[in-house]
Amino acid sequence: MIELRPHQLTAHTRWLCAAEPGPAALAEHVLTTGNGHGWADRAVQPRTIALDCAGHVLLRGDPGALDPAGLAPLAHRCIEAPGRFLPVLGASFDRVVPWERMVYVQRERATAPPPPRGVTIRQLTSADAPALVRLSPDSAWIHASWGGPSRLGRSGHAWGAFHQGALLAVACTYFRGGTYEDIAVVTAPGRRRRQLALGCVVALSRDISARGRTASWTCSRHNRASRLLAWTAGFRLVREYVHYATGSPAVRVARMPA
Incomplete structure (x- = not known):
């Protein structure tokens, strides 16, 4: 994955900003405060995007666009992602520990x-x-x-x-x-x-x-x-x-x- 510059981040992450309680607010937080990093499989028309802030990551898109080496920037993080990403996460890191979370x-x-x-x-x-x-x-x-x-x-x-x-x-x-x-x-x-x-x-x-x-x-x-x-x-x-x-x-x- 490649790191996105601020203007690229703004252009490519609007689809992550769902009006939902809990971790979804991370996307808007990164965009409005500038604190955090964005990663994508490519700069133009990305198929997968990850937003990283304070050790928490939102990962969305097509896991087929990723290779295990490309996810190295997301080591030692807590990643919130659909279950379809589990195979590539398992191949990318020496351990992947599920952590049950609750949203109020x-x-x-x-x-x-x-x-x-x-x-x-x-x-x-x-x-x-x-x-x-x-x-x-x-x-x-x-x-x-x-x-x-x-x-x-x-x-x-x-x-x-x-x-x-x-x-x-x-x-x-x-x-x-x-x-x-x-x-x-x-x-x-x-x-x-x-x-x-x-x-x-x-x-x-x-x-x-x-x-x-x-x-x-x-x-x-x-x-x-x-x-x-x-x-x-x-x-x-x-x-x-x-x-x-x-x-x-x-x-x-x-x-x-x-």
Whole structure:
């Protein structure tokens, strides 16, 4: 596959932008924010296109147009693709692990309890980038889809719970579509079970509604805590799907001699 330039990406990926909740919002997010990469089997009239953002990939088209070596750029990703792509994925990587996922859409308006004393829930700004970095060593994924903490902070799409300047929890739009905004949330270790994440999610969801969009929530079937939080925040299950976690390329691409 070849990487598409921004103008090529805009021309060739409109058919990926389905107004559906969940991972479909990734396509519009890449197009509108410029954060991510597009790949195709060819630049003109491509038969297969892949969009990659924050380690998540949408793969669509004709799997017959692909060869295993060409999928090397999609190693170590989570790929959402129709089942017809499984043979070529299996031949392209040393492992392909199915991962059951659940998509929720906010159906009921939720109310969060008052935050604990001294905690303020507010919208993030670019000045909050250092607080995002300090949230926890494993939380960098929360701003990956925006290209870093500064870009997430100034996006206007994140709400956080603060105490004495420290960020304790944050909820943000992870993939922004025109109809749905798929959200994500993370809480600092040791700060869980205080309903801080719930307060952030409720505030973010109201913000999304004010923009004329609907909040959606995607998580692993086995992430009980995430599923419970979604339900408490008024989200209801609408569908299930499987994406595939890929390993290293199984086929090495031959290098041209110097």
